[in-house]
Every structure is written in C-alpha cells, then in structure tokens.
Amino acid sequence: MAMVASAPGKVLVTGGYLILERPNAGIVLSTNARFYAIVKPLYEEIKPESWAWAWTDVKLTSPQMAREAMYKLSLKHLLLQCVSSSDSRNPFVEYALQYAIAAARATFDKNKKEELHKLLLLGLDITILGCNEFYSYRNQIKARGLPLTPESLASLPPFTSITFNVEESGGQNCKPEVAKTGLGSSAAMTTAVVAALLHYLRVVNLPSLANGHLQGNEGAKEMDVVHIIAQTAHCIAQGKVGSGFDVSSAVYGSQRYIRFSPEVLASAQNAVQGMSIEDAIADVLKANWDHERTTFSLPPMMTLLLGEPGTGGSSTPSMVGAVRKWQKADPQNALDTWKKLSESNSALEFYLSTLSKLAENNYDIYRSAIDNCSKLTSEKWAEGLTEPNQIEVVKALLGARDAMLGIRCNMRKMGEAAGIPIEPESQTRLLDTTMNMQGVLLAGVPGAGGFDAVFAVTLGAASSNVFKVWSSLNVLALLVREDPCGVRLETNDPRATQITTAVSLMHIE
Template sequence: MAVVASAPGKVLMTGGYLILERPNAGIVLSTNARFYAIVKPLYEEITPDSWAWKWTDVKLTSPQMARETMYKLSLKHLLIQCLSSSDSRNPFVEYALQYAIAAAHATFDKTKKEALHKLLLQGLDITILGCNEFYSYRNQIEARGLPLTPESLASLPPFTSITFNAEESNGQNSKPEVAKTGLGSSAAMTTAVVAALLRYLGVVNLPSESNGPLDGNEVSEGLDVVHIIAQTAHCIAQGKIGSGFDVSSAVYGSQRYIRFSPEVLSSAQDAGLGTSIEEVIGKVLKANWDHERTKFSLPPMMTLLLGEPGTGGSSTPSMIGAVKKWQKSDPQNSLETWKKLSEANSALEAHLNTLSRLAETNNDAYKRVINSCTMLTSEKWTVGAVEQNQIDIVKALLGARDAMLAIRCNMRKMGEAAGIPIEPESQTRLLDTTMNMEGVLLAGVPGAGGFDAVFAITLGDSSKNVMKVWSSLNVLALLVGEDPRGVYLESNDPRAAEITGAVSSVHIE
C-alpha cells in the first residue's frame, strides 16, 4: 500500500536575517507549490529466510532528474550505504530515511518493533516529485520561443524534467546546480519524505487533504514528531543549524515563527561518536523544542504573487555570512538597523492582523474598500473612504505599505553596509514600479533577498495587470499563490491527476 504525503514551499515575507536570532519573529507564507513523497514496499513478499537478513534494500527515484539511487540499509545500526554513483546521492532524503526509522525504533514497544522489522524487510521504494514552481523553467520557455507569461508556464506538463545550470565558465567541472526559484525545495522535500515514511511505518497520523485542518490531538502530536525529525534531518544534511522557518511552514503551513534554540540539536550533531542513531533521535524527540508559532494568513481578497526576474540566483549562506561579519565589525550601527527592521516587521504584521479583523467585523465595508482600491494607486485610496469603518480599513492598508517601505529601506541599508545585494538596484526599480501600480499593497524581496525572486501582495483582481506589466519588464510571474495548509496525506499519486493543483487554482484569462 503506497503512502503519499506532500508539503508546501514557502515565502518569507518578513524577518529576513533577523529570524536567525531569537526572539525575532518572521512571517512565513506557505504556498500551493508542493513537494510529494511516495513510499511503498519494494518487494511484494519476503522469502522465508529473510528473517536472518541484516540489510534491506531502498530505492530512491527522482523522475524529474532522471535519477535512480539504490541503497542498502542496515537493520541493526540504521546506517545506509549507497550502491549507486555518488552524483545521484541525496543527503536530505538519506537523513530523513535514517531518522524516521530511528524515530519508529525509539517510540515502539517490542511487538510493534517486530512488525516494523517485517515491514522493512520488504524494502522501501521512495519517489520524490516537486511541482514545477520550485524550479526555473525560464530558459526552456525562452528556448521554445514562448512569451514570459504564466500561460507559458502552465503549458509545461506537471513535474517537467529539470535542467541543470550550465557548467562554470572557468572550465572547472563543478557539480551542476539546479536553477531554483527560492521556495525552499529542500525543506519541503525533507518534510514530505519524513511525513510519508513516519505514516508508512505507523508512527504518526497525518491530516489528509480531504479532512482539511487538524482534527484532534493525535494528528497535532503526529505533526510535532514530523517537525522534529524533518528539522533534524534538514539541519544535519545542510551541515548547519538554520532558523528552521522553512521546515516549520512545510509542516504546519503559514505562520508567525520564532526559531528554536540551536542546542536542541546538540545530540544530533554528536551522532556517530559512539551513540546509536536510535539513541540520538530518542534524545532529540525529548529535547525542549522552544520554537514559537502562531497561526497567520493573508487577509481576505489579497493575493500573493511571485516573480522571477531572471538575473540568476543568489547564495543565501554567503549573504548571511556577510551580514554576520558586518554585525561583528560594527555592532552599534548594525544593532540600530536591526531594531528599526524589527519594528517595521512588527508594524506590518499588526496592520495585516488589523485588516483580517476588520474583514471579519465589517465584511461589507471591507469588500467595498478593497474593490475600490483595486482600481487605484495608493495615493488615491483615501478618496472614496468616508465612513469611519472605511477610513480604518484604508488607514491599515496604508500603514502596511509604509511598514513595507521601512523594511525595504533598512534591508537596503543592511546590504550596503555588509557589501551584499540584499535589494539590488535592479530589484529596487522593479519593486518601486510594482508598488506604484493600481491595487498593489506591497512588494519586496523575500527571505534573504538578492536576485532570486520578488513578491507582491495585490488587492482584489489586480494581480492580472501586475503579471502583464512584469512580463513586459522581463519578469516571469510564477504560478504560485498562498495556501495556508502544511503537510498532509494525499489520496493518490499526483501524476495520476491531469492537472496539478497550482495550475488549476490560477485563473488564466
């Protein structure tokens, strides 16, 4: 019986850089671009002598990269050995696999462990698939002579094979990189694999696509286990302990997030020093995970838009390194900038929460104001607002804009001081143009910034116009919107569906 789980990609709207340090919060939106993991037995039945086997087989398939990797998994030590060429290895999936099985060992009693052993003897067949939105297909669209529009993206078949960036021009044979759009594919992939495995092995229950939000403690406890194992696997595979917002949103969906203390993973970092994986994961599961998350989603009648400017990706780790160096060398100014950034982040969050509240209490007034602002540039938004409740709504909209402008200004300052392009000049021009369009509430660079992507939050149905303008500026609008849900169990293999969810939810005219 196959288990299929999927986890969403993310957009970090506020909290870039600050989110690395407690107690700074960030707002992260999960998206309708999802990563899928399909887990099923490799062999239908096991031979009578298999009880004596010490190893089992694992097959990992990534159809989009035309890769198939075979592993042997030690049933005693839970260590894996790759039998294929090292090029095809995927450390995120390798750690997800070892840690998910270790979590089963750490939580099961003797009877359940015997059933687990039998299940593992059948081998594991794991397939991973990412929605097209995680990857850049700009070159393929241009090669086909198609315009840079969402329609062209929608014409690509779901789970299109991924092209690798060209080799380095200096002739060195470096490992080719996949061109990505910055939606957090490794976190979504790790989370989907962990969730599918933990469900397949009988460790957790997951929410399903059909039953919507969390139902009952059992599911939320299950998600907490998925979260801990996915964070651990993701950090160890990356070789560093990041803030974890990308994994948290892949598990729980859109949220306001404050990171966990890195110490919770100290036992995982010591793995291999004479401690078994099972013991390490047992400790990690019992550790004090002190991250904080609060439910958050965009107010009604607002749309998240993402654009790919096509100026090449940015390396987040090296940008973070540069910011840390600047903080050390100029503590006073850096602290001042961080304080202002933090205040602007909090202000934006407060205005958006106010708008959600006003939409609930004065729905008619809210709809009227949003519909009228859709057709106007921001300086004209106050014109039609005459009643107090309309004035309050416009005030919150303009407050959110001002907060975003303050965030952008301080991000630019930080970038200039640290000598890195957090909001490069080309992005500044693009964002200013976007924010001056009718019906646009905000625009910015998500996460650590750089050249990867830009985002906009638009009102009503003004997003169509923004997509057109972006296309004329050589910016490809992606088929990505906000979907506040986190990881869930799918009812079937996504390849069986004629059309992926992301495409069907974008209304193309």
C-alpha cells in the same frame, strides 16, 4: 500500499536575517507549490532467507532529475551505504530515512518493533517530485518560442524535467546547479519524505484533504514528531542549524514563527560523530523544542504573487555569513539597523492583523474599501472617503505599505554595509515599479533577499495587471499563491492525476 505525502514551499514576508536570532519573529506564508514523496515496499513479499538479513534495500528515484540511487540500509545501526553512482545521492533524503526509522524504533514497544522489522525487510522504494514552481523553466519557455507569462508556465507538463545550469559551473569539475525560484525546495522535500515515511511506518497518522478540508490529526502531537524529525534531518543535511522557518511552514502551513534554541539538536550533531542514531533521535524527540508559532495568513481579498526576474538565484548561507561578519565588525550600526528593521516588521504584522480583524468585524465595508483601492494607485486610496470604517481600512493599508517601505530601506542599508546584494539595484527598480501599480499593497524580496523571485501582495482583482507589466519587464509570474495548509497525506500518485495543485488552483485572469 503506496503512501503519498506532500509539503508546501514557503515565502518569508518579514523576518529576513532577524529570524535567525530568538526572540525575533517572522511571517512565513506557505504556498500551493508542493513537494511530494511516494513511499512503498520494494518487494512484494519477504524472502524466506531474509530473517537472517542484516541489511535491507532502499531505492530512491527523482524522475525530474532523471536520477536513481540504490542503498543498503543496516537494520541494526541504521547506517546507509550507497551502492550506485554517488552522483545521485541526496543527503536530505538519506537523513530523513535514517531519522524516521530511528523515531519509529525510539517510540515502539517490542511487538511494534517486530512489525517494523518485517516491514523494512520488504525494502523501501521512495520517489520524490516537486511542483514546477520550485524550479526555473524560463529557458524551456523561451526555447519553445512562448511568451514569459503564467499561461506559458501552465502549458508545461506537471513535474517537467529539471535543467541544470551547466554553464554556470564555469566548465570546472563541480556539480551543476539546479535553477531554483527560492521557495524552499529542500525543506519541503525533506518534510514530505519524513511525513510519508512516518505514516508508512505507522508512527503517525497524517491529516488528509477531503472536500477541501483537512481531516485527521491536524495540530496533534503527531505533527510535532514530523516537525522534529524533519528539522533534524534538514539541519544535519545542510551541515548547519538554520532558523527552521522553512521546515516549520512545510509542516504546519502559514504562520508567525520564532525559532527554536539550537541546543535541541546537540544529540543529532553528536550522532554524526559516533553516538548511535537511535539514541540521538530519542534524545531529540525528548528535547525542549521552544520554537513558537501562531497561525497567520493574508487578510481576505489579498493575493500573494511571485515573479522570477531571471537573474539567477542567490546563496543564502554566504549572504547570512556576510551579515554576521558585519554585525561583529560594526556592532553599534548593526544594532541600530536591526532595531529599525525589527520595528518595521512588527508594524507590518500589526497592520495585516488589523486588516484581518476589520474584515471579520464588517466584511461588506472591508470588501468595498478593498475593491475601491484595487483600481487605484496608493496615493489615491484615501480620496473621497467619508465612511469612518472605510477610512480605518485604508489607514491600515497605507500603514502596511509604509512598514514594507521601512523593511526594504533597512534591508538595503544592511546589504550595503555587509557588502552583499540583499536588494540589488535591479530588484529595487522592479519593486518600486510594482508598488506604484494600481491595487498593489506590498512588494519585496523574500527571506534573505538577493536575486531569487520577488513577491507582491495585490488587492482584489489587481493581479492580472501586475502579470502584464511584469511580462513586459521580462519577469515571469509564477503559478504560486498562498495556501495556508501544511503537510498532508494525498490519496493518489500526483503523476496519475496529471495535474499539480498549483495548476488546478490557478485562475488566470
């Protein structure tokens, strides 16, 4: 029986750089772009001689990259040995596999361990697929002679082959880069693989979507096991302990997030140096995971948009390194900018929460205020209003805008001081143009900034106008929306349905 799990990509709206240090919070929105992992047995039955086997077979397939890897997995030590070309290796999936099995071993009693052993003797067949929105298909759209519009993107088949930026590797003998959009593909992929394996190995019961609602153990302790194993696999595969907001949103969905203390991963880091994987994962599962998350999503009648400017992605680790270097070299200025940025982040969070409350208290008045503002540029939002409750809504909208401008200003300052393009000039021009359009509340560079996709939040039906202007500026609007749902079990192979969640949810004006 095949198990299919999916996990969403993310957009970090506030908390870029600050989220790396406790107790700074960030707002991260999960999206309808999802990564899928399909896990099934490699063989139909256990061969009679297999009881004596010390190894089992694992096959990993990534159809979009036309890659396949074969491994031998040691059933005693959980070590993985790649027996096919090393080009097709994927460290995120490798650690996800080892740690998911170690988690099963660490939590099962003797009988369950025997069942697990039998299940593993059938081998593991793992397939990974990412929605088109994780990758840049700008070149394919141009090659087909199509305009840079969401409709052109929607016309591509689901799970289209991914092209590599071979020319960017400068002809040297280095791995070609995949052109990505910055939605956190490695975190979503790791989470989907961990979740599918833990469900297949009967460690957890994932929630599934039925009639548009999640059913099952949402928010239960079992989801915490998925989170811990996915965070551990992702950090070890990356070779560094990041803030973990991308994995947390892939597991739980949209949220306000404060990072965990890096010490919780000490055992897993030791395992890389020789401690047994099973002992290390048992320790990690028992560690004091002190991250904080609160459910958070955009207020009603607001739409998250992403646009790909076509300037190529950015390397987050090297940008983070440059900011840390600047903090050490100029601590006073760094602290000052950090404080102002933190205040603007808190202000944006406050105004968005206020808008959600206003919608809850009096939806009709909220709706008419948002409708009105969606047809106007921001300087005209407050004109002609007499109803006190509508004035409250507009005040909160303008407060959110000012907070976003404060965030952008301090991110630019930080980038200039650290010598990195957090909000490059080309992005500044694009974001200013976007924020001056009718019905646009916010626009910014998500996460660490740079040349990845930009985001905007629009009011009411204003998004179609943004698409038109972006298209004229050579910016490709992606088929990405906020979807607050985290990891879940899927009922079918996503390829069989021939439609991705992103495309099915897409409403093109």
